[in-house]
Amino acid sequence: MALSFNEKGFVFAPFDWQDNAVLIRADKVSTSSFEANIGLVGEVDELSETGKQPFLKLVQKGVTQIKQGELKKVVLSRKIDLEFHQSPLEVFQRLIENYAKAFCYLFHHPKVGIWCGATPETLVYITKGELKTMSLAATLPYLEGTQPKWGSKEIEEQEMVSGYILEQLSEIANGLKMEAVKSSKAGNLWHLKSEIKGKLQSSASLKDVVKALHPTPAVCGIPTKEAQQFIQEQEGYARTFYTGFLGELNLEETTSASLFVNLRCMEIKPGKASIFVGGGITSASDTEKEWTETQNKSKTLLNILQFVSH
Ligand SMILES: C=C(O[C@H]1C=CC=C(C(=O)O)[C@@H]1O)C(=O)O
Numbered sequence: 001m002a003l004s005f006n007e008k009g010f011v012f013a014p015f016d017w018q019d020n021a022v023l024i025r026a027d028k029v030s031t032s033s034f035e036a037n038i039g040l041v042g043e044v045d046e047l048s049e050t051g052k053q054p055f056l057k058l059v060q061k062g063v064t065q066i067k068q069g070e071l072k073k074v075v076l077s078r079k080i081d082l083e084f085h086q087s088p089l090e091v092f093q094r095l096i097e098n099y100a101k102a103f104c105y106l107f108h109h110p111k112v113g114i115w116c117g118a119t120p121e122t123l124v125y126i127t128k129g130e131l132k133t134m135s136l137a138a139t140l141p142y143l144e145g146t147q148p149k150w151g152s153k154e155i156e157e158q159e160m161v162s163g164y165i166l167e168q169l170s171e172i173a174n175g176l177k178m179e180a181v182k183s184s185k186a187g188n189l190w191h192l193k194s195e196i197k198g199k200l201q202s203s204a205s206l207k208d209v210v211k212a213l214h215p216t217p218a219v220c221g222i223p224t225k226e227a228q229q230f231i232q233e234q235e236g237y238a239r240t241f242y243t244g245f246l247g248e249l250n251l252e253e254t255t256s257a258s259l260f261v262n263l264r265c266m267e268i269k270p271g272k273a274s275i276f277v278g279g280g281i282t283s284a285s286d287t288e289k290e291w292t293e294t295q296n297k298s299k300t301l302l303n304i305l306q307f308v309s310h
Contacts, residue, residue: 001020001021001022001023002021003017003021003023003207004207005205005206005207005210005249005250005257006206006250006254007023007025007249007250008025008026008249008250008251009023009024009025009026009248009249009250009251010023010024010026010107010246010247010248010249011023011245011246011247011248011249011259012024012107012109012112012115012241012244012246013241013244013245013246014239014240014241014244015215015219015220015239015240015241015242015243015244017210017214017244017245020111021244022109022111022112023249024109026251029251034096034097035097036096036097036098036100037097037098042303042306042307043188043299043303044299044302044303044306047295047298047299047302048080050080051078051080052291054078054236055076055078055290055291055294056287056288056291058076058078058234058235058236059076059281059285059287059290059291060287061234062074062076062230062234062281062285063281063283063285063287065230066281066282066283067283069226070223070226071221071222071223071226071227071230072160072221072222072223072282072283073157073160073217073221073222073227073280073281073282074220074221074226074227074230074231074280074281075217075218075219075220075221075227075231075243075278075279075280075281076231076234076235076278076279076281076290077235077239077242077243077276077277077278077279077294078235078237078276078277078278078294079237079242079274079275079276080274080275080276080277080298081272081273081274082272082273082274082275082305083271083272083273084268084269084271084272084273084305085271085310086305086308086309086310087308087309088106088108088114088116088268089106090308090309091106091116091266091304091305091308092104092105092106092116094304094307094308095116095117095118095304098118098187098303098304099118099186099187099300101120101185101186102118102119102120102186102187102264103118103119103120103122103247103260104116104117104118105117105119105246105260107246112241113267113268113269114267114268114269115241115262115265115266115267115268116265116266116268117262117263117264117265117266117301118187118264118300118301119260119261119262119263119264119265120136120184120186120187120191120263120264121134121136121218121260121261121263122134122259122260122261123210123213123214123216123245123247123259123260123261124209124210124213124257124259125257125258125259126200126206126209126255126256126257126258127252127253127256128253128256129199129200129202129255130197130198130199130200131169131173131197131198131199131200131209132195132196132197133165133169133195133196133213134193134194134195134196135158135161135162135165135178135181135193135194135196135216135218136158136161136184136191136192136193136218137154137157137158137160137161137191137192137217137218137280138150138153138154138155138157138158138191138192138280139154139189139190139191139279139293139296139297140154140189140190141188141189141190141296142185142187142188142189142190147183148183148190150183150192152284153282153284153285154192155192156282156284157280157282158181158192158193158194160217160222160282161216161217161218162178162181162194162196164216164217164222165196165213165216166178166196168212168213169196169198169212169213171212172200172201172204172208172209172212173198173199173200173201173204174198174199174201175198175199176196176197176198177196177197177198178194178195178196179194179195179196180194181193181194182194186264186300187264187299187300187303188296188299188300188303189296189297189300200255205255206249206250206255206257209257210245210257210259214245214261215228215243216261217280218261218280219243219261219263219278220243221280221281239276240267241262241265241267242262242263242265242267242276242278243261243262243263243276243278244261244262245259245260245261245262246259246260246262247259247260264277264297264300264301265301266301275298275301275302277294277295277297277298278294278297279293279294279297
């Protein structure tokens, strides 16, 4: 369906959101609490190297394109296919227990199938005319007891996202404020994060907000159109709902939303699952490091799956 954003319910939208978003209307909303056992997860020992050469080539193409033309940043991704015979509900249970700071979900709709994930990224939160979002980008592995050492590639990559969001929001929000960038832990990873707040202009609708923000350069690139085109032509698979967005629309009041970017996610089909991982490519990207980054991102779900019984 094409969303008007006046709907009330839970939305699940693909990367190309004009395409075929679905919405589940709320007949009943129930809440419950759970115990989070942070630190329960152990690391997977071995990661598959399948798909490495095509991904290195893709990243190299991205870097070359950036050095030659208009493109400044592009987020490139891949899909990891696995055998899957576990219970999706048990995976979800483990996700919420282990990633208390993430937005963990399990979603099913006949038109979409089953998806689950633990995303660290808020697309936008709006209540009573106040808007909150974040610029989240750049990744380093989390090592117990140490602080991340960010290089200039990561700092610039995240600054590009911040600049884009501020510019996009300046048309529809007043009093925009961005907090100082800080290191933010997301499972086994660190990211750079700046929180952004503002007051929604009374003439601006929820649709205007989503149009302004999605897709941010944290999942697409700069300029958006060129990056979108590069992704479509070169990635070699359809992202569908990965890097789309999901969450609550107008549940508490009209013009309220709590939407997240669909990252660290997995699609579940009979007997198989696909994990989606990507990273921001700039002129300073090193192909081998970008591969390792996607391997590290896949651990968000792989570390969970190894504990879920068959
Ligand atoms: C595109 C992904 O992450 C985004 C969010 C945080 C850090 C990112 C990065 O370091 O490239 C990505 O922009 C993903 O997890 O698949």
